[in-house]
Amino acid sequence: MTTQVVILAAGMGSRLGRSLPKPLTQLSDGRSIMQQQFDNIRHAFGNDAKVTIVVGYKLDHIIEAFPDASYVFNEQYDQTNTSKSLLRALAASAPGGVLWMNGDVVFDPTALDRAAAMIKRDQSFVTVNTAKVSDEEVKYTTSAEGYIRELSKTVVGGLGEAVGINYVSRDDKAKLQRQLARVDDQDYFERGIELAIEQDSMLVEPVDISDLYAVEVDFAEDLERANLFV
Template sequence: MHAVILAAGVGTRLGRPFPKSLSVLPTGERILGRQIRLLREVGVERVTVVVGFKMALIMEEYPDVFYCYNNVYYVTNTSKSLLHCLRRLDDDVLWMNGDVVFDSQILQEVLGTERHNLVCVDRKRCADEEVKYRVDGNGNIAEISKTVSEPLGEAVGINLVRRESLSAFVAALDQCDDLDYFEKGMELCVRGGMAWKPFDISAHRCIEVDFQEDWQQAQAMFREG
């Protein structure tokens, strides 16, 4: 198992002068540091962080992980940041956005599942900016994007692709436009017959920090542990 954390973006919506993955939670731990710690606590030792914006700040803070540099981070989106890294891997890959704060139980449950490609989801009412999903008659992901109509909930930004599906997913990400999110690559895979299972994490704390109100909510949710 290899973990990939996407932390290359500028994070303009939050408006910080540093990568938002370095934002400090009330516990004194940074978002990225918490992610790395939780991954290692569940036995995932190989962690690669995709960097771009002010990458030296991240690399100096966490020198004991692998790094992949997206040198065009300022004109590309998460599909290309993920592609940069996945091209170099040959393993099951658990990947996440670098601005997601979540309970450790989510990782424990994901790693304990059968061999499916997984999309962690929160079954709740979704705002326009959130990535949403719906399923087909077999319970697999049928559509995943910000424009899904009548969604079942939100895709929270934590996902798992199995080694046997990795090359097809890489090919799909390669087809994406520069400004596409990685979910576009997942949709292309779905159209090609690849199955992605939604994995419900609604019972646990999890929030993706895009805006200041998200950050305020994250601070309230994660005052402890």
């Protein structure tokens, strides 16, 4: 079965202070952040994975770098957040579940091996790091049954941080789309997940990858840390 993968890469990434879209930032091994993601996707799912990139800011540079990918356009990239980029991608997807990731995450390829096991079960999930809980990151709590209960930057008493690699199952996709359409333009996609859990009883498992590296590159110090691993 073909695995559908979405990379969210429409934003301006202004905090890193680069002229190109952030996913094209070069790592110390010569690859871009997005090339590292593509390599990880091929490692876990082979060449049959269907990769769709959501683009907006300076999209021509990304299309030129990855001409074989499929593309979805967020023409309101400067007015909306990841909730609306993901909504566009899910609306354009084929039937079945969708794995997605933020376009600025540098991560251990083994993370997608763990994801593949969950995808085979068609179980919605969010990858998490329980080793640290920073105030500025998206945090989570769980229910008594072990499923995600809260998922936002304002969570109090978070058990860990969301890493930015997630999956929505075939049966949950319509629920998530409906909630993503409802949230504010500036909301992150995690708000849509949180509402689908709360209002539609969507079951989302946390997948712990704390023993693996995963760095969301927002600032220069994040890039320095990512370069220690690649």
